Amino acid sequence: xxxxxxxxxxxxxxxxxxxxxxxxxxxxxxxxxxxxxxxxxxxxxxxxxxxxxxxxxxxxxxxxxxxxxxxxxxxxxxxxxxxxxxxxxxxxxxxxxxxxxxxxxxxxxxxxxxxxxxxxxxxxxxxxxxxxxxxxxxxxxxxxxxxxxxxxxxxxxxxxxxxxxxxxxxxxxxxxxxxxxxxxxxxxxxxxxxxxxxxxxxxxxxxxxxxxxxxxxxxxxxxxxxxxxxxxxxxxxxxxxxxxxxxxxxxxxxxxxxxxxxxxxxxxxxxxxxxxxxxxx
Numbered sequence: 001x002x003x004x005x006x007x008x009x010x011x012x013x014x015x016x017x018x019x020x021x022x023x024x025x026x027x028x029x030x031x032x033x034x035x036x037x038x039x040x041x042x043x044x045x046x047x048x049x050x051x052x053x054x055x056x057x058x059x060x061x062x063x064x065x066x067x068x069x070x071x072x073x074x075x076x077x078x079x080x081x082x083x084x085x086x087x088x089x090x091x092x093x094x095x096x097x098x099x100x101x102x103x104x105x106x107x108x109x110x111x112x113x114x115x116x117x118x119x120x121x122x123x124x125x126x127x128x129x130x131x132x133x134x135x136x137x138x139x140x141x142x143x144x145x146x147x148x149x150x151x152x153x154x155x156x157x158x159x160x161x162x163x164x165x166x167x168x169x170x171x172x173x174x175x176x177x178x179x180x181x182x183x184x185x186x187x188x189x190x191x192x193x194x195x196x197x198x199x200x201x202x203x204x205x206x207x208x209x210x211x212x213x214x215x216x217x218x219x220x221x222x223x224x225x226x227x228x229x230x231x232x233x234x235x236x237x238x239x240x241x242x243x244x245x246x247x248x249x250x251x252x253x254x255x256x257x258x259x260x261x262x263x264x265x266x267x268x269x270x271x272x273x274x275x276x277x278x279x280x281x
Contacts, residue, residue, distance in 0.1 A: 010056045013059060017041065025091050026052045027093040032058065033060075043272075051084065057199075060190075074101075093117070093119060094120065099203055105215060110215065116217055117220045117222070120227055123237055124140075125205075138232075165185060171227070173255070225255045234248065254267065
């Protein structure tokens with residue numbers, strides 16, 4: 001594990017493995033960590049250089065009261081690429097990590113992107129007042145304002161641990177082994193409150209739909225047939241990104257919110273095939 005320090009003094013823990021000419025950067029989701037990609041890493045082959053890192057206040061990265069915003073996390077990513085001297089990379093964002101990538105593209109464009117992988121993230125999480133019923137269905141919004149506020153309050157309350165356990169349960173297939181669940185839960189708890197609740201609210205209140213048509217690099221959008229994120233929302237995202245490919249994982253392929261953890265071989269096969277096609281352009 002290595003570290004670098006952001007412009008505002010936060011230490012970011014990262015791993016830099018492999019020595020291939022092509023670089024892949026993996027971004028985890030809210031209350032998760034880079035360690036959740038460990039099962040995937042050994043399946044990607046030696047021809048890739050793979051970067052994983054813990055988003056600020058997650059995993060083994062530093063703790064700070066600053067930057068509970070998706071835009072800040074996108075700037076952290078840009079600084080990490082600068083720190084590692086990476087001019088171009090394939091970027092994969094899981095869950096909130098996808099929102100970080102959309103924010104990155106919104107702020108910095110796609111010049112540094114070789115390709116993009118979006119993994120099971122709605123383009124809008126909360127139903128907004130300006131959305132009609134068709135837009136709500138298309139986007140896959142999973143909360144209303146009251147639901148977002150209620151979840152944040154639960155995270156800050158005396159029964160926060162139960163709320164977090166229930167949320168994690170909703171993101172996994174019923175077949176997940178108990179020891180896997182216990183490990184994932186412990187990684188989730190590394191994100192402390194109130195920072196976690198602040199970041200959650202900023203995350204779910206974003207509307208990324210206008211960014212999608214501006215994505216001009218090879219893109220793979222993935223979802224799961226038993227995920228809490230509606231697969232139709234991933235189909236809609238793919239339809240809005242020019243030339244994007246779509247892959248929905250079945251339940252037997254770990255097709256809830258963590259296919260790379262529950263069925264890493266199936267996910268790795270799809271990812272490696274996509275990256276190979278993206279590098280041929």
